[in-house]
Amino acid sequence: MALTYSKMTELGSKAPAFELPVSNSQSVGKDILRLKDFAGGAPLAIVFMCNHCPFVIHVEDALIRVAQVCREQGVQMVGISSNDASRYPEDSFEAMGKRAAQKEYPFPYLYDESQSVARAYGAECTPDFFLYDGSHCLAYRGRFDETRPGTGQATGTDFLQAIDELLNLGVVTMPQRPSMGCNIKWK
Numbered sequence: 001m002a003l004t005y006s007k008m009t010e011l012g013s014k015a016p017a018f019e020l021p022v023s024n025s026q027s028v029g030k031d032i033l034r035l036k037d038f039a040g041g042a043p044l045a046i047v048f049m050c051n052h053c054p055f056v057i058h059v060e061d062a063l064i065r066v067a068q069v070c071r072e073q074g075v076q077m078v079g080i081s082s083n084d085a086s087r088y089p090e091d092s093f094e095a096m097g098k099r100a101a102q103k104e105y106p107f108p109y110l111y112d113e114s115q116s117v118a119r120a121y122g123a124e125c126t127p128d129f130f131l132y133d134g135s136h137c138l139a140y141r142g143r144f145d146e147t148r149p150g151t152g153q154a155t156g157t158d159f160l161q162a163i164d165e166l167l168n169l170g171v172v173t174m175p176q177r178p179s180m181g182c183n184i185k186w187k
Contacts, residue, residue, distance in 0.1 A: 024100035055181035082118035
């Protein structure tokens with residue numbers, strides 16, 4: 001694993017458009033999702049993730065709990081895997097669907113086979129967190145929490161605080177620290 005930090009994309013940047021297949025379409029009810037499907041003025045959380053990364057595995061259960069909190073608070077969430085599945089078959093579209101079903105992901109898990117979406121967003125690592133306001137302008141780009149594999153149980157405190165501030169203040173005022181994880185497995 002190559003330890004990588006996220007780049008701090010400029011706050012206020014508009015979310016790049018995407019159109020991606022849904023690996024857990026049976027639970028989501030759609031085979032393809034686009035950015036415009038997440039309209040309606042609700043905030044949108046986008047997490048670049050994958051199946052095999054130890055950093056993602058470390059936060060996975062807490063991420064599921066945070067996704068449930070997001071749903072209750074009207075925040076939409078989507079996971080996107082952009083890893084090269086030819087070199088990492090555990091991150092294939094089929095494996096993504098199995099993982100999402102096994103863990104009962106409460107969010108769509110999309111596959112960016114071309115890696116163009118990850119590049120458009122400036123995603124660097126897994127997990128990599130982006131939080132957009134209701135107009136799809138970037139409000140938070142940072143870590144899930146301070147923990148890492150082997151250094152405590154993941155809670156999502158940073159990400160939850162960002163969500164809370166966005167919902168209650170309309171802006172995220174907290175310090176934004178980069179995500180840290182495995183590099184995206186580029187082709």
